Structures are given as structure tokens and as C-alpha cells.
């Protein structure tokens with residue numbers, strides 16, 4: 001009985017996809033397979049996609065999924081939707097050439113879990129025997145889960161020739177991939193006479209079979225439970241997930257300095273997130289303007305008094321003034337009568353010793369100054385001359401001093417002139433509220449501001465349980481005793497709190513188990529969120545980036561979702577395994593890449609690196625004028641032992657005067673620093689207790705193991721600077 005294999009064919013061609021060209025590849029390949037022999041080839045699915053990395057990857061992923069239910073947060077799992085787990089052979093046709101549109105190898109290669117250069121070689125050798133133009137073809141072949149993927153050329157004839165070239169070994173290759181044959185059987189099948197060559201057949205590098213999943217017919221991806229390591233011999237970014245015994249025993253990532261890490265991030269971040277027009281409300285504080293604001297009106301818009309007193313004509317000088325109707329704050333300028341000569345001259349109120357000859361209008365601070373008046377005399381510089389008959393109102397007052405024209409009057413536009421540029425592109429609406437207040441005072445209803453990056457935060461770790469800081473934990477009651485071996489996910493709430501505290505929109509993406517397939521699908525799903533509009537600009541994770549067999553994040557990033565890792569280790573304590581990567585978005589090739597900060601899982605390391613790397617990056621992306629953490633020089637108050645790595649030690653920083661110094665005409669405020677706690681282990685969140693700064697300690701050197709009290713050190717503020725004096 002001949003074996004039966006299930007085949008899917010994916011035509012990759014924009015013109016076929018758009019209907020401007022008819023496809024002939026499927027027909028040719030199906031015709032060839034019908035008569036190919038060696039096995040029964042059942043073409044059970046075909047599809048057409050454009051020359052587009054995202055479309056190709058989605059089709060390939062759909063046909064090469066393991067059948068086991070996916071453990072994703074969103075049940076509406078795009079990649080799962082039409083998964084057919086039983087495709088043995090996936091043939092793509094088209095897009096393997098050299099034109100800029102040809103992206104099939106770029107799309108397929110990152111998805112392959114094991115590359116098979118033998119198939120590629122067989123295809124190329126065969127084709128080169130037919131035409132030298134075969135040099136222009138760039139096929140990739142390899143395994144994804146239980147499916148062999150071959151990228152054939154687009155020309156139907158060439159596609160068939162390439163397939164023909166590999167046909168002899170195909171059935172056995174597929175059996176091996178399915179786990180239904182051994183290499184020994186293969187050799188017997190290919191060389192029934194046996195002999196010495198038998199030993200020269202290279203043993204296929206199959207990863208050991210996962211335990212507990214049975215053999216043969218299971219449709220689980222054989223790699224699912226295996227850690228991933230980079231095969232150092234692999235020249236491409238295709239990875240091999242191999243058993244823990246074969247893992248690297250040294251990190252493959254060069255150790256960069258903190259400064260170099262900062263520079264690498266800066267080369268990748270985008271400040272081109274666009275702008276948004278927002279209503280002028282208190283929520284605008286902290287935002288950065290993406291437009292100049294021109295004053296639409298003057299402030300004040302009317303001549304306003306700066307003091308509580310009496311509006312007069314300065315030229316009238318000292319004398320007795322009859323007090324006219326008041327202008328108080330809230331009076332309409334139009335209702336305040338003008339000061340006129342005729343109103344007062346020579347009138348006699350008859351109520352007191354002296355008679356007024358002049359006139360004044362009582363005004364309060366901020367109230368309109370009547371027309372005709374050019375000065376306001378403060379109430380303190382006047383005396384009551386006479387009361388009105390009701391013994392309540394002022395009838396007249398005495399002004400004894402001289403009065404300057406313009407005194408105590410805010411001229412129209414003297415605070416803000418209509419047409420003046422009041423705020424400029426790049427100005428931040430400060431936390432003190434003044435810029436917001438200025439906009440409101442001008443009646444500006446909305447402004448264009450830079451969009452702030454949206455940050456998705458997730459935790460990796462199979463040991464993690466949602467704690468009281470999360471919605472799930474709150475309903476489950478975070479205090480329930482945890483089984484030994486489990487811990488509450490404290491990194492995610494801590495990181496969310498810090499980022500939200502700095503006014504960045506955050507999305508809680510939950511916990512992702514330490515399993516390469518789960519991590520990969522989570523990342524692909526997050527990338528796919530392009531299409532739905534709910535996309536994040538920056539991903540921040542914690543955990544899974546060191547050397548452990550379950551630390552799969554770097555490998556999945558690099559080899560399975562097409563990320564570029566810009567650094568994977570930094571010479572600092574804590575935070576050595578910090579990873580920074582970028583991933584292009586398949587659905588939006590022109591959009592800025594997604595930035596990924598994969599922070600170490602140790603809680604202190606995650607918080608320190610979030611402040612050191614993530615926060616300044618987000619602020620830069622948001623066009624904030626001072627993106628870096630504030631840095632000061634401080635005097636260390638006690639000896640501190642040094643580490644082999646430069647250390648970001650949790651500390652307390654305070655400005656300090658003693659009473660004598662405070663009275664000196666000028667005395668720079670000394671800044672002093674000390675360690676927040678002893679026992680600054682990366683797991684010990686209490687090392688942050690009361691700390692407001694990271695003390696930057698140099699690495700230990702042969703001649704210097706301790707930094708001595710009195711040393712000047714650099715400190716980075718992560719919270720408010722303490723002020724010994726209060727005010």
C-alpha cells in the first residue's frame with residue numbers, strides 16, 4: 001500500500017491575487033503529483049496570496065499549525081481559525097526571484113523551525129542543469145511543526161522541475177518529519193543492497209521526541225515543549241530548537257555598555273508617531289504641542305485694574321474725589337460709566353468738611369477701568385472724606401499723594417498680545433499647569449499634540465499567577481495561599497504603574513507561559529493587531545531572557561517572528577540580560593517597527609531597566625523636551641563595596657543646607673546620597689524602600705574594591721528629590 005500525503009499549494013503572485021493574470025501553477029503541480037508515483041499525493045488545499053510578507057506568513061502559519069488548542073488570551077485567534085494540522089507538504093509557487101517584489105523566502109524562512117538545505121541544493125542543481133538562469137532563484141526549504149515547506153519558482157514548468165528534483169526523497173522525508181520512520185529505514189529504502197554507504201548517510205538532526213504525546217500520529221508540533229537555542233553554525237536566522245543538553249553554555253550576545261545600549265535604542269526609535277487634536281482640558285498636562293499657538297485674543301481683553309482702589313485721572317492729582325458707581329470684578333466694561341469732567345467739577349455733596357471737586361470710580365482687582373481714567377490708586381493710599389446719607393456708601397475720599405498715569409492698570413494685551421505666538425511646537429504643558437491655564441485664558445478649545453506611544457506590558461513565566469494588582473487577581477482574591485512554586489506576577493503591575501505614572505497609555509497584555517509556541521503566537525498576535533487598529537508601539541516584557549532552558553524569548557524573537565535583536569546583554573547590575581529588539585510589522589511594511597524591551601524577570605532588574613531604557617525612549621518618542629532621567633552629582637555619605645559590573649544602586653538623594661549656610665548670599669546646595677538599604681539583591685523589591693534615585697557606581701577594579709564616603713557620584717533621579725529644608 002502506498003503511503004498517502006496531504007499537500008497544500010500556495011500561489012504567491014500579486015497579479016494572480018488581483019485577478020489580472022490567470023494562475024497555471026496549481027494545475028501543473030496537481031497534474032504532476034497525480035502521476036508522480038512513489039506515494040499518493042492528495043492536494044487538499046490551495047490558496048493565492050499577493051507578494052506580501054504578511055499574507056504569505058499568515059497562509060503558511062495557517063497550514064502548519066499544531067492541532068493542540070492554543071493557549072492564547074484572545075479566543076478569536078486569527079492564526080488558529082482555519083488551521084488544518086494535517087498538511088504534510090506545503091508547496092509555495094512564486095516570489096523566489098530577485099526583483100524587489102519577490103519576498104517569499106523572506107516571509108517563509110523565519111517561520112521554519114528547521115531548515116533543510118539538502119532540498120534547496122537538489123532543486124538548484126536540477127534547475128541549473130536546465131538553465132543558468134536558475135542562479136536567480138532563491139528557494140528555501142524546511143520544516144515547520146510537522147509540515148515540510150518547499151518554495152518553488154512561479155513559472156509552472158520550473159515549479160514542476162524543482163518538485164521533480166526532490167521527489168525521490170520526499171516520501172521518506174515526510175515520514176521522518178511525521179515520526180513514522182527512522183533514518184535507518186530511509187537508507188534501506190534508498191539503497192536496498194545495503195553496504196558501506198549506509199554509514200555515510202548523515203543522521204537527521206531530529207530533536208528528541210517530547211514525552212507524553214505518543215508517537216506517530218499526534219499532530220502536535222514536535223518542538224512544542226522544547227527550548228530553543230541558536231545553532232551557532234547556522235548562517236541564516238533560521239533556528240533549531242534542540243534539547244537542553246545541546247544548549248549554549250555561554251550567552252551568544254555580546255555584552256554592551258549602558259551607554260552603547262542607549263545609543264542603539266536611539267538609532268531605532270521613531271519620533272514619527274503622528275499627532276492628535278485634543279480638547280483643552282486638565283488631562284492635557286504633560287503633553288507636548290505639535291503646533292504653535294497664536295493668541296486669538298488679547299489678555300486682558302479690557303483695561304483691568306491690578307489693585308483694589310479708585311480709578312482716577314492721574315492729571316487730577318491730590319484732592320477730594322467724589323466716588324462714583326463701583327466697578328467690581330465681574331462688572332461688564334460697557335456698564336462702567338466713563339469718568340467725565342462735567343460729572344464732578346464744582347459739585348458739593350455737603351456731607352463733610354471738605355467738598356469734592358474731582359471724581360473717582362471704586363474698582364476692584366481685575367475689574368474694568370472706566371474710560372477716561374488712566375490710573376488706579378490703591379485703597380491704602382486714600383482716606384474716607386464723607387459717607388453717603390445711608391452711612392454705608394462712600395461719598396468722597398481724599399487722595400493726598402501724586403498719581404502716575406498708567407499706575408496699576410493692566411493695558412489691553414499687556415499679558416498676552418493678540419497674534420503673539422504664546423506656545424511653540426515642542427513645548428510641553430508643564431505639570432505646574434501654567435501652559436494649560438494660558439491656553440484656557442485665550443479661549444483656545446483644542447490643540448494638536450504629539451501622540452504618545454502606546455505601551456503593551458506582559459509578563460513571561462509559567463510560575464506566574466495574577467495577583468491582587470490585576471483585574472483577574474482582584475476577583476480571585478489575591479490573598480489565597482499560592483501553591484509552593486507559584487508566585488504572584490508583581491512585575492506587570494509594577495511596570496504598568498510606573499509607565500502610567502509617567503502619563504503613557506498602557507495596555508495590560510497579561511501573562512504568557514514560558515513555552516516557545518505560546519510566546520511566538522502571542523507575539524504574532526500582537527503584531528497582527530495592526531490590522532484591527534488596537535496596536536501598541538512598544539512592547540515591554542519581563543522574564544525569560546537569561547540562560548535558562550525556559551528562557552525562550554530571545555530565540556523566538558530572533559528566529560520565529562522576524563525580530564532584530566539590537567542588544568541582548570548589558571554590562572550593568574541589575575539588568576544584565578536586558579534585551580532590545582525591533583520587529584517590522586508585516587501588515588504595515590512602511591510603519592515604524594514595533595520596539596520590544598524584554599526586561600529581566602528579577603523584579604528589581606525589571607524596574608531599574610524600565611527606568612533606564614524604556615522611560616527615556618517613550619519620552620523621546622513623545623517629543624518630550626527632557627527625555628532623560630534627571631542626573632545630579634552627589635556626595636556619597638558612606639563606603640559602598642563595588643561590584644564587578646557597574647551598578648545602579650538604589651539610593652536616597654537629598655539637597656541639604658545647614659542653617660548657617662542657608663543665610664549665605666550664595667551657596668550651592670550640596671546634594672548628598674546614601675544607599676537605600678543593605679542586601680540589594682535583584683529579587684528584593686524592598687531594596688527600593690524609600691529610594692528616589694539610582695546611584696551609579698563604577699565597576700570594581702583591582703585597586704578599588706570600595707567606593708569611599710565623600711566620593712562624588714552620579715545619580716539618576718527616579719522620584720522626587722528630597723529637600724532637607726522643606727521650603
Ligand SMILES: Nc1nc2c(c(=O)[nH]1)N[C@H]1C(S)=C(S)[C@@H](COP(=O)(O)OP(=O)(O)OC[C@H]3O[C@@H](n4cnc5c(N)ncnc54)[C@H](O)[C@@H]3O)O[C@H]1N2
Pocket residue numbers: 459460461463464487488489490491492542543544545546547548551574575576577599600601602603605682
Ligand atoms: N546561568 C545564568 N543564570 C542567570 C544569569 C546568567 O547570566 N547566567 N543571569 C541572572 C540575572 S543577572 C538575571 S537578572 C536573571 C534574569 O532572568 P530572566 O529574565 O530569564 O527571568 P526569569 O528566569 O523568567 O525569572 C527570574 C526571576 O524573576 C522572577 N520573576 C519573573 N517574572 C516575574 C514577575 N512577573 N513577577 C515577579 N517575579 C518574577 C522569577 O520567578 C525568577 O525568580 O537571570 C539570572 N540567571
Ligand code: MOO
Pocket residue numbers: 572573574575576577600602605682683
Ligand atoms: O542583572 Mo540581574 O538583573 O543582576 O539580577
Ligand SMILES: [Mg+2]
Pocket residue numbers: 543544545546547548551601
Ligand atoms: Mg531565566
